[in-house]
Amino acid sequence: MKRREMLxxxxxxxxxxxxxxxxxxxxxxxxTYTPGRTYAPVDSSLDRVTRTVVGLRPYRPxxxxxxxxxxxxxxxxHNYGHGGCGVTMxxxxxxxxxxxxxxxxxxxxxxxGAGVMGLTTALxxxxxxxxxxxxxxxxxxxxxxxxxxxxxxPTGYFDDDAVSExxxxxxxxxxxxxxxxxxxxxxxPGYGVYWSDHHALSGREPGSYNTLPGxxxxxxxxxxxxxxxxxxxxxxxxxxxxIIDPDYYLDRIMKDAQLAGAKFIAARLxxxxxxxxxxxxxxxxxxxxxxxxxxGDESLTxxxxxxxxxxxxxxxxxxxxxxxxxxxxxxxxRRTGIVLGGTHEMGESRMEPDPAQVERMVRGHAxxxxxxxxxx
Numbered sequence: 222m223k224r225r226e227m228l229x230x231x232x233x234x235x236x237x238x239x240x241x242x243x244x245x246x247x248x249x250x251x252x253t254y255t256p257g258r259t260y261a262p263v264d265s266s267l268d269r270v271t272r273t274v275v276g277l278r279p280y281r282p283x284x285x286x287x288x289x290x291x292x293x294x295x296x297x298x299h300n301y302g303h304g305g306c307g308v309t310m311x312x313x314x315x316x317x318x319x320x321x322x323x324x325x326x327x328x329x330x331x332x333x334g335a336g337v338m339g340l341t342t343a344l345x346x347x348x349x350x351x352x353x354x355x356x357x358x359x360x361x362x363x364x365x366x367x368x369x370x371x372x373x374x375p376t377g378y379f380d381d382d383a384v385s386e387x388x389x390x391x392x393x394x395x396x397x398x399x400x401x402x403x404x405x406x407x408x409x410p411g412y413g414v415y416w417s418d419h420h421a422l423s424g425r426e427p428g429s430y431n432t433l434p435g436x437x438x439x440x441x442x443x444x445x446x447x448x449x450x451x452x453x454x455x456x457x458x459x460x461x462x463x464i465i466d467p468d469y470y471l472d473r474i475m476k477d478a479q480l481a482g483a484k485f486i487a488a489r490l491x492x493x494x495x496x497x498x499x500x501x502x503x504x505x506x507x508x509x510x511x512x513x514x515x516x517g518d519e520s521l522t523x524x525x526x527x528x529x530x531x532x533x534x535x536x537x538x539x540x541x542x543x544x545x546x547x548x549x550x551x552x553x554x555r556r557t558g559i560v561l562g563g564t565h566e567m568g569e570s571r572m573e574p575d576p577a578q579v580e581r582m583v584r585g586h587a588x589x590x591x592x593x594x595x596x597x
């Protein structure tokens with residue numbers, strides 16, 4: 222048998238059930254909107270910044286890789302390349318990857334990588350009775366997933382011109398499964414998952430509008446409006462969105478996986494030979510950007526993201542993404558603090574925080590906050 226052999230049929234074991242999808246919601250036009258609440262301004266200033274973090278999103282123009290591959294005597298299930306939506310898509314693609322791994326018939330399964338994909342896949346496999354061992358150089362709180370925002374909104378992880386129709390069809394189903402996976406954790410003590418009143422702002426003019434990723438019906442209280450928008454933008458999509466705080470969430474998911482029987486081994490796998498030397502014959506690859514070197518995936522590109530955290534403001538219970546003349550800004554509230562973001566540097570791998578970006582985001586969010594008083 223050749224060392225590498227793609228297992229197209231294996232990928233169909235789980236995803237073949239995804240061929241029937243919920244019909245897409247029709248595009249809608251803006252509705253009349255009267256704010257039923259007031260918005261407290263974010264207190265954004267440099268002296269309130271508690272930390273600034275940098276992470277590299279594992280981006281593939283053709284979308285995440287979710288398929289099986291035969292390497293000599295081993296079967297490798299790939300589950301990586303989710304761009305900035307690893308946490309968002311974790312329950313969807315991890316459930317599919319766990320199903321493909323289980324279908325190999327092997328009781329003992331290795332998972333490589335302990336970011337959100339590795340943790341979720343290990344948890345699902347352990348709950349299904351498999352003997353699971355996770356191998357990772359870094360564990361929470363030191364993974365790339367710990368750097369993430371996270372607003373649950375699956376977008377920006379593929380190039381429309383590079384992705385296949387088959388990927389889009391399956392992706393829509395997995396988006397809906399991913400959202401469903403988070404719902405049992407909302408407001409559950411210790412998990413850091415809760416609803417936010419979210420606002421996607423833009424300068425869009427009236428016209429027809431496409432459905433949101435996965436279908437409009439999975440975004441509660443969705444409204445599209447051109448009047449009375451937050452900060453006075455031309456257009457706003459307002460809906461309830463999930464905020465996931467990885468500072469809490471990843472620790473709890475890892476503990477859940479351990480309680481279900483998964484074992485964790487600190488191990489640095491630098492080469493494909495290191496991977497193939499693992500004792501398990503079924504391996505789930507959740508290494509993110511690491512798959513570029515381990516498995517030769519040259520399509521993987523890092524996208525640098527930088528976040529600054531402000532001191533907590535319990536009164537901030539809304540979120541937003543807003544374009545400005547100096548770049549996009551977004552704000553997500555957490556119990557641990559207010560997350561300010563808005564960087565997207567394709568192909569950039571620097572891990573040192575950029576002071577100029579900290580100043581831009583702090584100043585930009587302060588400017589947006591100042592518009593609230595003029596709207597009052």
